[in-house]
Amino acid sequence: MNDDERIVFLTPERAEELESLERSCFFHSWGREEFRQLLSGKNFKAIALTKTEGLIGYLSFMHVPDEAEILNLGVLPEARRRGRARKLLNFFIDYCRKNGISRIFLEVRVSNKAAINLYQSLGFNLAGRRTDYYPETKEDALIYELKLIKEG
Ligand SMILES: CC(C)(COP(=O)(O)OP(=O)(O)OC[C@H]1O[C@@H](n2cnc3c(N)ncnc32)[C@H](O)[C@@H]1OP(=O)(O)O)[C@@H](O)C(=O)NCCC(=O)NCCS
Structure with missing residues (x-):
């Protein structure tokens, strides 16, 4: 990751940028108005x-x-495989620890090997499976979770 990159919390004013980024990472995206709200x-x-x-x-x-619950995690296609998703997740895990969150969970498509490798490499464990979860492909979802030990 380059030195000029930093992680910020997005404000409602950046809803349009978030919509555009989500569109570049996923087939379906939420709308800017939804994000704003x-x-x-x-x-x-x-x-x-x-x-x-x-x-x-x-x-x-x-x-x-x-x-x-992690709802989505995405990196622009041309910026992948350079540790950026890992960086975002580590920042997020640290934020959760500092804010008294003891469990993080998420759903991931069973075919999404990139994301599954990433979550496993950060200590997430398989916690369940939802059969035929995604309506358009009838693909199963896996549920991964990470339990955090409280600080202090
Ligand atoms: C999944 C995604 C977020 C990973 O982003 P990234 O910035 O490329 O990931 P990183 O470079 O931080 O990779 C960290 C680890 O994830 C795993 N990984 C990432 N991309 C991978 C791939 N294409 N194939 C296999 N493993 C992969 C590896 O374990 C990797 O570690 P390594 O590079 O030391 O081998 C990205 O591919 C993406 O945006 N995909 C489309 C959206 C998506 O599927 N999001 C997940 C929804 S649950």
């Missing part, structure tokens, strides 16, 4: 890797007092 609320947050030209990767999540 979500980012204005309390339980949804998104962190993003930024550089001078704009956003290159992000991780969005929902959280309640002691649990967080």
